[in-house]
Amino acid sequence: MRRFDLRVVVASVLVLAVHAAAAPDFGMPVSEEELAAVDIDIAPDGRGLPPGSGTVADGIDIYMEKCVACHGPRGQGAAGGPALAGGMGSLNTPKAQKTVGSYWPHATTLFDYIRRAMPYDKPMTLSNDETYALTATVLWFSGIVRPTDVMNATTLPKVQMPNRDGFVDAWTPGHE
Amino acid sequence: MPRFMTVSDPTPVAGGGLLSRRAFLQGAIVLGAGAAVSAEAADAHLTAALPSQKTLGRPFSGYGVPSRFEADVKRSIVPRYGAMAPGNGVSFTPLEFLQGIVTPAGLHFERHHNGVPDIDPAEHTLTVHGLVERPLRFGIDQLLRYPMTSRTMFIECSGNSARIAGTETPKLSCGQIHGLVSCSEWTGVTVRTLLEEAGVKPDARWVVAEGADAATLARSIPLSKMLDDAVLALYQNGERLRPEQGYPLRLVLPGWEGNMSIKWLHRLKLVDMPGQFRDETSHYTDLQPDGKALQFTFPMDVKSVITRLSPGWILQGAGLYEVSGLAWSxxxxxxAVEVSGDGGRTWAEAELREPVLSQCLTAFRVPWQWNGAPVALMSRARDERGHVQPRRADWMKAHGPNQRYHYNAVQAWRIDARGGIENAPL
Incomplete structure (x- = not known):
């Protein structure tokens, strides 16, 4: 047993015995700076998006270097890797194709996911500018943004995804 | 199965030879054996002794491993994208080789999105922040000091059984189809304990849970679930978590789709709306025939499968067998679990083996008299809330060809006249 302080356990049990509400509290305070470094999730309304920006053109250069091997030159998928574009209008057919363009309801998800998990072989290596640029490029593959559009914390949450209304929340109604 | 097996009550209660669950199998007493010992046989033990009785055994071991004769009992590994992404895929628990409700830790199914991280617990922390009064950080040593709770419960991937959720009928084993469910005794600290310490702000509704793996996998979890029964697991089946199961810290959400029980947990952030992360939009949503997708379908529905007498087992001729399997909700x-031997026309109620626990694998058994003719065996479970496992055709009709999550239809195993067993789409 590593660094296990029996006195604390005994004290905790005694405290619990006399006052059930008094649970042990071993949490350490965290500074704003420490929190900011790990607070990477992006809300669908854009909260959490960092400063920075990127364009489709910026993104194509990065994409051709870091993404094309698995996702193909136009996001159609390659070598068994998942397609990012295509499948428009397929969701109610027997062979639905779920891609960023055909299926994803929120553009913010794309920034969030690329930054936390891509490229697959080098996750957590993309800067915020690179992530904005790749987000723009992947959206452009599906014709969702124009080649001249700039993605940043203001523009990205305003992007309307084609399947925005394609989801039914099976939990929240009835559990609020 | 011994040839002298008999049964206490041989009257069938349903078609196909299913007997009462109250009937029990027993070995016949062989009379007349072991009479007088002759003088010549007095030293018979010298020649009858087994090699293992005459050879000194190997000494102690620090951590025991299964017998070398059990080397075939292992997880079935299915990569998702091949060599391009070797850490993305699944491995299935070999259900057909196991008995009882607890899955050995080393055989617990795996679903990784980018491999298994190698985390030093001395370097690992859990940060609780967002809509709380006091953002807090906990080291593993600190978490080990809290009062702990233990619960035996299943974790099931929402993609379990997806290999038969389409129109194809692959010839796979029970584990290769349904083995993305496993069950462990999970021990750790309740999420509620830490959230109360941090102080939940009134506008908090959801909690972002995030792993420290190379997918930095994140899910949004209703705050109500986190306060109700969510566990920060440190131990699995008595020992610290296996790396594949989230060492040193994993979230366990009783009864909910496995993807939400975030492994290698390092962050909980209280928020007012779900984050709409990739794994709750692009994946783990249930696309329906009309093109709309159900989102946030969290609980895993009632389900069962016959494990003993499933593909890989060969029946040794007509006679008595015990059919057994697992059910969960x-x-x-x-x-209740019912078993049919006539294509679902009649059903015999199986015996549930204790313990019967909430959101936990439950073992069932029923005696069966096989007459040697081709037959299909299937099981159907009902939970205490009245949910009943649907037949396959009904599930397919309701959900269509594109939903590969939350498949819980009745599984039929077809047995041929030679005693071979295979997956049947009944």
Whole structure:
């Protein structure tokens, strides 16, 4: 047993015995700076998006270097890797194709996911500018943004995804 | 199965030879054996002794491993994208080789999105922040000091059984189809304990849970679930978590789809709306025939499968067999399991083996008299909330060809006249 302080356990049990509400509290305070470094999730309304920006053109250069091997030159998928574009209008057919363009309801998800998990072989290596640029490029593959559009914390949450209304929340109604 | 097996009550209660669950199998007493010992046989033990009785055994071991004769009992590994992404895929628990409700830790199914991280617990922390009064950080040593709770419960991937959720009928083993469910005794600290310490702000509704793996996998979890029964697991089946199961810290959400029980947990952030992360939009949503997708379908529905007498088992001729398997429901306890031997026309109630726990694998058994003719065996579970496992055709009709999550239809195993067993789409 590593660094296990029996006195604390005994004290905790005694405290619990006399006052059930008094649970042990071993949490350490965290500074704003420490929190900011790990607070990477992006809300669908854009909260959490960092400063920075990127364009489709910026993104194509990065994409051709870091993404094309698995996702193909136009996001159609390659070598068994998942397609990012295509499948428009397929969701109610027997062979639905779920891609960023055909299926994803929120553009913010794309920034969030690329930054936390891509490229697959080098996750957590993309800067915020690179992530904005790749987000723009992947959206452009599906014709969702124009080649001249700039993605940043203001523009990205305003992007309307084609399947925005394609989801039914099976939990929240009835559990609020 | 011994040839002298007999049964206490041989009257069938349903078609196909299913007997009462109250009937029990027993070995016949062989009379007349072991009479007088002759003088010549007095030293018979010298020649009858087994090699293992005459050879000194190997010494102690620090950590025991299964017998070398059990080397075939292992997880079935299916990569998702091949060599391009070797850490993305699944491995299935070999259900057909196991008995009882607890899955050995080393055989617990795996679903990784980018491999298994190698985390030093001395370097690992859990940060609780967002809509809380006091953002807090906990080291593993600190978490080990809290009062702990233990619960035996299943974790099931929402993609379990997806290999038969389409129109194809692959010839796979029970584990290769349904083995993305496993069951462990999970021990750790309740999420509620830490959230109360941090102080939940009134506008908090959801909690972002995030792993420290190379996918930095994140899910949004209703705050109500986190306060109700969510566990920060440190131990699995008595020992610290296996790396594949989230060492040193994993979230366990009783009864809910496995993807939400975030492994290698390092962050909980209280928020007012779900984050709409990739794994709750692009994946783990249930696309329906009309093109709309159900989102946030969290509980795993009632389900069962026959494990003993499933593909890989060869029946040794007509006679008595015990059919057994597993049932579970994310909604609560299993209330009943029925087994059919005539294509679902009649059903015999199986015996549930204790313990019967909420949101936990539950073992069932029923005696069966096989007459040697081709037959199909299937099981159907009902939980305490009244949910009943649907037949396959009904599930397919309701959900269509594109939903590969939350498949819980009745599984039929077809047995041929030679005693071979295979998956049948009945």
């Amino acid at each position: 994310g909604h609560g306890r299993i209330a």
